[in-house]
Every structure is written in structure tokens, then in C-alpha cells.
Amino acid sequence: MNLEKIFRHFCDSLHDRKELMTEDNVRYYWFASMLKEDPELEHYTMEYPYEPSVFADIPRRTKKELDFLYLNEGESYCMEIKFHRNPDPNSTYAHTDAAGCLFSDIIRLSLFKPGKSYKLQQKECILPTQTRRFFLYVTDAEMHNYLG
DSSP states (O other): OOHHHHHHHHHHHHHHOOSOOOHHHHHHHHHHHHHHHOOOGGGEEEEEEOOGGGGTTSOTTSOOEEEEEEEETTEEEEEEEEEEOOSOTTSOOOHHHHHHHHHHHHHHHHTOOTTOEEEETTEEEEOOTEEEEEEEEEEOHHHHHHHO
16 A cells, blocks of 8 residues: 555645535545555445443543544554634634644544454454554644644
């Protein structure tokens, strides 16, 4: 899997988009970019659910889904994907809330460990040792400047 090529295609696709952009659009563009490298749909799970008991340290109100899981013959990618934009530049943007969501996703992502077994609905998923975790963040100048 050539991640550099995937990322380049992803960025080009986002740049060319003319319609409204949402977080789901960002996820679909990433997925479409990966499909160009590996067209086998069986390797992908969007919003991979997991048992809350697996992560006892995470508060119950935290969502129980990994945004994106790619699993193929000993190689896997666990991803959280976040999109922030200020839809109304005339109003005050909740910077601290948005930043808190980022850190929550990063912490949750760090809990998916290579070699660890995750059981869901009687099905077991063991993340291979070649598991990589990614946090994909797309934002506008508002949050870029706030975090910079």
C-alpha cells in the first residue's frame, strides 16, 4: 500500500471539490483514494464498532467506533478522521471544544494496539504487528491558526 500516493490523490480530490464539505465527505474521499490502491472491499470497515469494556479507561459517553479500519494479510491501519471548519465567520467558533474533540480521538486511537485481540459480536479481530495508527485532520484557517 503506497500511502504517499493515496495521500496525494486524497488531497487532490479535496482540492477539486466544489460542493459542501462535511466530515463524511472527508472519510469517503480517503476511502476512495485507498480503493485505488486496494480495490478489495472486504479489507475495509468504516465506523468499526468495538466493545466499550475493551477500553475501561474511556468514559462511557465516548463513541464506540473507530472511524476507519483497513485489515489485509498482516497489515492494518486504524484511523480516526476529523474535519473542522467555521461555517459562520461572523460568529465565535468554539475552539476549545474542537481541540478537545481532537485530543479525545487521539487518545482513543492510541488504545488500538498491534497484536491485541478485539472481540465484537462473537467475532474476534486480532490486529497484526504491522498495525499503524493514523489521525487524519482536515480543517480551515480558523483551527489551523488556533492550533498553530
